[in-house]
Amino acid sequence: MxxxxxxxxxxxxxxxxxxxxxxxxxxxxxxxxVHSGRRVHLTISPADIGxxxxxxxxxxxxxxxxxxxxxxxxxxxTVLADPAxxxxxxxxxxxxxxxxxxxxxxxxxxxxxxxEVPILDGSAAPFLFLLDCAGVVEQDAGRQIVQVRRTVRxxxxxxxxxLRPLGMATxxxxxxxxxxxxxxxxxxxxxxQACSLRLxxxxxRHQLAQARTFALAGDVERLKAAGLAxxxxxxxxxxxxxxxxxxxGGLRMDNExxxxxxLDAVGDLALAGGRLHGRFVAHRTGHALNNxxxxxxxxxxxxxxxxxxxxxxxxxxxxxxxxxxx
Numbered sequence: 001m002x003x004x005x006x007x008x009x010x011x012x013x014x015x016x017x018x019x020x021x022x023x024x025x026x027x028x029x030x031x032x033x034v035h036s037g038r039r040v041h042l043t044i045s046p047a048d049i050g051x052x053x054x055x056x057x058x059x060x061x062x063x064x065x066x067x068x069x070x071x072x073x074x075x076x077x078t079v080l081a082d083p084a085x086x087x088x089x090x091x092x093x094x095x096x097x098x099x100x101x102x103x104x105x106x107x108x109x110x111x112x113x114x115x116e117v118p119i120l121d122g123s124a125a126p127f128l129f130l131l132d133c134a135g136v137v138e139q140d141a142g143r144q145i146v147q148v149r150r151t152v153r154x155x156x157x158x159x160x161x162x163l164r165p166l167g168m169a170t171x172x173x174x175x176x177x178x179x180x181x182x183x184x185x186x187x188x189x190x191x192x193q194a195c196s197l198r199l200x201x202x203x204x205r206h207q208l209a210q211a212r213t214f215a216l217a218g219d220v221e222r223l224k225a226a227g228l229a230x231x232x233x234x235x236x237x238x239x240x241x242x243x244x245x246x247x248x249g250g251l252r253m254d255n256e257x258x259x260x261x262x263l264d265a266v267g268d269l270a271l272a273g274g275r276l277h278g279r280f281v282a283h284r285t286g287h288a289l290n291n292x293x294x295x296x297x298x299x300x301x302x303x304x305x306x307x308x309x310x311x312x313x314x315x316x317x318x319x320x321x322x323x324x325x326x
Contacts, residue, residue: 031118037230102204148278
């Protein structure tokens with residue numbers, strides 16, 4: 001029967017290797033939150049085997065697991081909250097999560113003294129640079145893999161997203177996430193675009209990491225009036241007005257808009273709690289659909305199977321409480 005299993009690999013193989021990884025040393029930065037406009041200091045630190053990615057609000061003394069079921073808001077960005085204290089939140093986590101996933105980091109603590117991850121230049125490239133400076137070290141434990149064995153799909157209007165099976169993860173291939181995404185915007189400067197890749201350290205670095213977040217000029221004032229995008233500028237977002245890109249330097253790549261949407265998806269899917277093995281296919285998706293996709297995947301009673309295929313050890317996924325995302 002097709003389903004979902006979490007696998008632990010005990011040897012190195014594939015693009016990301018078999019073993020869990022963390023940082024060699026801590027590294028920090030400071031910047032402005034794109035929505036809050038607040039200046040935030042952030043530190044990324046090594047973490048123990050099996051810790052996963054954890055956000056720690058040093059100003060509140062609260063830690064929040066970077067998991068799909070900690071997501072409480074998906075309007076314009078992905079927001080996590082402590083289930084025991086819903087007011088303890090961390091917003092705009094998708095870019096740093098994408099960088100950690102792209103660099104193959106399984107365990108890290110992200111400490112920040114404010115409610116939002118700094119936007120920096122609006123892409124994942126500055127976070128990837130920080131991770132390069134800190135260095136990556138393997139840990140003496142197998143990496144957690146989430147293998148998709150049955151297609152799951154969520155849709156809203158003409159927007160939809162799927163996770164499809166991709167065969168078994170093997171000793172030679174490791175966990176593989178193939179990704180195909182298309183977008184369609186009325187703004188002529190964006191229009192219809194697509195981006196496809198097999199996620200790996202080099203493809204993430206060269207095809208996705210530099211793609212910046214974007215906004216329509218006509219939406220900027222509306223967002224600010226609603227208390228959003230208070231820290232946004234042409235230094236950290238691509239702004240489009242009809243057929244014109246308002247940033248003086250133009251675009252970094254021809255399909256930067258589609259690439260950024262795929263970057264966001266990498267970050268949102270990194271909240272699965274393990275490295276996905278499957279095929280991600282989407283049209284006009286966003287944070288809300290990406291999160292609903294993971295919730296649908298893990299909520300399916302038939303989605304977890306316990307099997308053993310050497311050298312893979314299959315561990316059943318623990319049931320997680322589901323809370324509706326805003």
